[in-house]
Amino acid sequence: EGVQPQDYTLIKMEVMLPFPPKFKTLEGRKVFLAAATLRPETMYGQTNAWVLPEGKYGAFEVNDTDVFILTERAALNLAYQGFSKTPKQPSCLAELTGYDLIGLPLKSPLSFNKVIYALPMLTILTDKGTGIVTSVPSDAPDDYMALQVLKAKPAFREKFGVKDEWVVPFEIVPIINIPEYGDKAAEKVCLDLKIKSQNEKEKLAEAKRLTYLKGFTDGTMLVGECEGMKVQEAKSLIRTKLIETGEAVMYSE
Template sequence: MKVDFKAIEEKWQKRWLEERVFEPDRNAKPKEKKFYITVAFPYLSGHLHVGHARTYTIPDVIARFKRMQGYNVLFPMAWHITGAPIVGIAERIKNRDPKTIHIYRDVYKVPEDILWKFEDPKEIVKYFMKAAKETFIRAGFSVDWTREFHTTSLFPPFSKFVEWQFWTLKDMGLVVKGAHRVRWDPVVGTPLGDHDIMEGEDVQILEYVIIKFILEENGEKIYLPAATLRPETVYGVTNMWLNPNATYVKAKVRRGDREETWIISKEAAYKLSFQDREIEVIEEFKGEKLIGKYVKNPVTGDEVIILPAEFVDPDNATGVVMSVPAHAPFDHIALEDLKKETELLLKFDIDPRVLEDITYISLIELEGYGEFPAVEEAEKLGVKSQRDKEKLEEATKNIYKAEYHKGIFKIEPYKGKPVQEVKELIAKELQEKGIAEIMYEFAEKPVISRFGNQAVIKIIHDQWFIDYGNPEWKGKAREALANMTIYPE
């Protein structure tokens, strides 16, 4: 006999709803057995998927089991609609983004007449809330729908609940004001949380030290801020790298009461304008204009030449790179490659003998290596040229890690100290002297917001934050967790 399971499902789902079997007994006596279960509610930027099925099956099984044990069970459900993702979808549909339209029309099967209403984010919410509730009911989840709600000001009771939470935390001294770096959508003008990112959600924010090398031009002092993650290696700089084909700018850079003239990539000027600096571009030019000129190392006083390097990414930090070939495999190989490009050197009026005369400077003593660890590591991995990018990246990773954890610095006044200690000391000292500053940059590109815009890093002042690091609060949280039952364990 053929069994119509769908009909059986529908029969019982209808009866459960009519008889309100999943609503707890509101007249239960205080001492009766009660059980409350909750689970993170779903975000409604689209239809529910198989991951949701797993997530909500677990609490449903537990809720049903507890009812069978005689408990008065409360299992409510709600919908998460705050944040940029839903608003971003509305913006992209408004702008007729083909990828977004394909997803919602062809994958999610939203009818055409409803799809164009999605220009209003409230319509997206309305459509997917209805669809999600229908899905929960069809799945048979034993939810108490009398307590259904959603986030945002579209449901004032929940908004007031969140406000109450924040005021309570503030009264307890657990909400504090300060400055903080955030991912930022420069077009929409909003900070970006993890779920507000469409591409590059887990990309790390790096803290670059930008060391201000000095270019004297017609009696004017101009700074070329070289970005580095290894400020301690400034003692070993043999030359600078600029991309001859990239666009650089000469700009007035104001920070507080200080004003300086910098040369940085055009991209860097834009990004730095979000990081506590006022940028006024005076001139725009190709990097080739500076190739062959000399700049002064502000720490050692050495004069070093600016050399051409197409590997310099103008969209990474400042677009100005200091070369430390004794301890950076990329710099060593780039110099070796450039020595063979006589025509390129002559194009920039650089005497090829200048490169032959570059002397590597050994800064770090590292067990298992000689004076120039970068050179040895490149040779060990068989790196022949800059085209061996994977091998070069491996060599760089190996050397940086080994030197940071095991290296001993060889240069006074830090001689004999571990590199990881020296790095912090030098970074601090250079900033105190005004020789260096901090710039924040993404470890990888691109980072795209849900609005479809390239994100930047912005420093926000006078911003309220929850003080999650408070040790007393952490202690209470651990104590509370110890008394909770988590499913699954």
């Protein structure tokens, strides 16, 4: 962990009804996968959520109505930031693994795709954020590569019980223009660097650096309320709006 606290936006991705059997104890609640992001302005372009199959997650009571699914570590941090039913004390209603989350249909804020699905990503870290990541393949090289592999490899989908219809229909949504990289920056940079898989850690880190830097300094919003605005300006406006409407919460670690 760095010395500086990292300020994330937790995106509340609502689990749609009916709940699967494992969620029996959650009936009657509003249940969310809580995804930690540094790029709230990209939420228009979500195509899916990522979970770690072998990861340990819990369903934690945030208040009388809302339940967040995330790692216990994140639940404890949140409990100290005002997001737990009992202050400083996470209350877990169900213990879950990533496998229990794969295939959940989700309704996520700002997303042009009205329903998206939780899918497996093997490189998720459980000691960062919430262990849940929202996927924006237009602007995140990690998301682009992971989605490419899932789309290209039926055997990989089968291994994790991923149905074709959770993946195949989801196209990259252009949401930000970067003069050097166009409207699908992550795809362009991954192709330019000839990245073949998520295992190419160094190249992927370089792709992330390039898109992240250029996106922030030179990017312009192509969609949404901030259409035409620079990403730099749009980011905090969109973050504030998501928090005011209750579709997201602040989280730092």
